Amino acid sequence: xxxxxxxxxxxxxxxxxxxxxxxxxxxxxxxxxxxxxxxxxxxxxxxxxxxxxxxxxxxxxxxxxxxxxxxxxxxxxxxxxxxxxxxxxxxxxxxxxxxxxxxxxxxxxxxxxxxxxxxxxxxxxxxxxxxxxxxxxxxxxxxxxxxxxxxxxxxxxxxxxxxxxxxxxxxxxxxxxxxxxxxxxxxxxxxxxxxxxxxxxxxxxxxxxxxxxxxxxxxxxxxxxxxxxxxxxxxxxxxxxxxxxxxxxxxxxxx
Amino acid sequence: xxxxxxxxxxxxxxxxxxxxxxxxxxxxxxxxxxxxxxxxxxxxxxxxxxxxxxxxxxxxxxxxxxxxxxxxxxxxxxxxxxxxxxxxxxxxxxxxxxxxxxxxxxxxxxxxxxxxxxxxxxxxxxxxxxxxxxxxxxxxxxxxxxxxxxxxxxxxxxxxxxxxxxxxxxxxxxxxxxxxxxxxxxxxxxxxxxxxxxxxxxxxxxxxxxxxxxxxxxxxxxxxxxxxxxxxxxxxxxxxxxxxxxx
Numbered sequence: 001x002x003x004x005x006x007x008x009x010x011x012x013x014x015x016x017x018x019x020x021x022x023x024x025x026x027x028x029x030x031x032x033x034x035x036x037x038x039x040x041x042x043x044x045x046x047x048x049x050x051x052x053x054x055x056x057x058x059x060x061x062x063x064x065x066x067x068x069x070x071x072x073x074x075x076x077x078x079x080x081x082x083x084x085x086x087x088x089x090x091x092x093x094x095x096x097x098x099x100x101x102x103x104x105x106x107x108x109x110x111x112x113x114x115x116x117x118x119x120x121x122x123x124x125x126x127x128x129x130x131x132x133x134x135x136x137x138x139x140x141x142x143x144x145x146x147x148x149x150x151x152x153x154x155x156x157x158x159x160x161x162x163x164x165x166x167x168x169x170x171x172x173x174x175x176x177x178x179x180x181x182x183x184x185x186x187x188x189x190x191x192x193x194x195x196x197x198x199x200x201x202x203x204x205x206x207x208x209x210x211x212x213x214x215x216x217x218x219x220x221x222x223x224x225x226x227x228x229x230x231x232x233x234x235x236x237x238x239x240x241x242x243x244x245x246x247x248x249x250x251x252x253x254x255x
Numbered sequence: 256x257x258x259x260x261x262x263x264x265x266x267x268x269x270x271x272x273x274x275x276x277x278x279x280x281x282x283x284x285x286x287x288x289x290x291x292x293x294x295x296x297x298x299x300x301x302x303x304x305x306x307x308x309x310x311x312x313x314x315x316x317x318x319x320x321x322x323x324x325x326x327x328x329x330x331x332x333x334x335x336x337x338x339x340x341x342x343x344x345x346x347x348x349x350x351x352x353x354x355x356x357x358x359x360x361x362x363x364x365x366x367x368x369x370x371x372x373x374x375x376x377x378x379x380x381x382x383x384x385x386x387x388x389x390x391x392x393x394x395x396x397x398x399x400x401x402x403x404x405x406x407x408x409x410x411x412x413x414x415x416x417x418x419x420x421x422x423x424x425x426x427x428x429x430x431x432x433x434x435x436x437x438x439x440x441x442x443x444x445x446x447x448x449x450x451x452x453x454x455x456x457x458x459x460x461x462x463x464x465x466x467x468x469x470x471x472x473x474x475x476x477x478x479x480x481x482x483x484x485x486x487x488x489x490x491x492x493x494x495x496x497x498x499x500x501x502x
Binding site for chain 1: 265266300303307326328332339340342352354355356
């Protein structure tokens with residue numbers, strides 16, 4: 001496992017896209033903190049970056065990378081190695097290097113300008129989102145052999161979690177506005193990793209007061225230590241489940 | 256040594272392997288012949304675990320290989336079209352392979368690397384190599400770890416005459432050491448002096464499976480190419496062995 005992981009990581013780190021991604025994240029984070037009047041405002045702007053750009057880049061880059069390393073996987077499958085080892089090494093390599101990019105690009109500036117629990121939750125959520133979307137990319141790769149279709153699926157999944165899901169939630173809220181939906185909303189947020197991270201970070205930022213009664217319910221649930229642990233556990237599930245499904249299809253794949 | 260039991264595989268509507276049964280033993284050098292798309296490569300890939308059969312079992316030294324992977328350390332495989340990570344150099348690829356397969360404790364055999372002149376171009380990236388040079392890398396890797404089984408899918412296609420001869424010589428030497436060699440090729444003339452058994456496949460089935468000597472005896476031909484042509488032309492010889500021939 002370690003051997004293959006090493007080769008994957010070395011290969012990805014040499015990849016220019018990851019370097020550009022790191023530099024871009026760093027540039028945006030630094031300028032956000034320097035342009036906004038207060039670091040707290042900077043954090044709010046950074047939130048959108050983390051919730052939209054990070055998942056998008058991770059899901060697309062990982063999908064393309066896995067398709068492009070078909071030669072590598074094909075070569076390794078004929079060698080005395082478990083398919084599971086090969087697949088998990090690819091996943092581990094992508095997750096590690098993209099997390100590293102995020103830590104350098106966002107983690108370092110946040111620690112410099114806003115080193116408090118809020119900053120920490122922001123970094124942690126960003127890291128989780130990075131790995132979750134690598135996992136989701138693997139799921140998309142498992143669905144089809146066709147690279148173009150695979151990338152299409154990856155983008156569709158991102159679109160669903162970043163935009164469509166929220167639209168559906170809003171639609172439900174308006175349809176059932178006569179009923180108390182606050183607790184249902186907490187449950188709903190677990191079905192979308194982006195929402196889960198958003199709620200976590202917003203509650204840390206003390207702007208939950210703006211969210212009305214739902215905000216208060218969210219506060220009650222996610223504000224407690226157990227709530228935070230449960231929501232990070234939710235993100236963990238979002239990493240494991242897609243990865244397991246993709247592993248299952250990779251084990252049956254014909255080279 | 257390798258046993259295939261009722262192996263079937265279909266790709267969509269196409270039945271690529273249709274209930275294949277056979278046994279390959281140590282010391283045999285088997286020529287796998289047949290028209291394009293008859294399932295030769297798929298059968299090879301099934302043995303290697305690269306293609307997962309729909310049904311049936313493969314036994315390696317009596318052990319089922321369905322979910323096992325260690326048996327592959329005893330196989331050297333040379334693919335028909337070697338596909339390698341484009342950004343890695345020859346040296347990187349070889350280094351990685353040594354890294355993966357070093358557990359067996361074998362001292363890597365660099366003979367083919369030297370004889371093919373690959374040692375002078377170790378820093379070249381795989382993307383920049385010609386088809387023939389890529390084939391040489393595949394060949395060098397297949398023989399490097401002294402495997403007891405060699406599976407060679409069209410080994411000499413794309414190689415220049417000198418390298419082709421080098422490779423043939425090496426294959427014969429491995430065969431004399433008592434290794435099992437499975438080889439597909441369309442150039443029958445080059446198989447004459449190495450194979451001991453001939454399998455002819457068509458549409459996922461074995462049309463016949465006979466020792467070379469027997470084949471020559473039945474047809475009265477000295478050359479493999481003539482013998483195969485005759486047996487294919489003369490259905491009365493080809494057909495009865497449609498049912499599996501015990502060898």
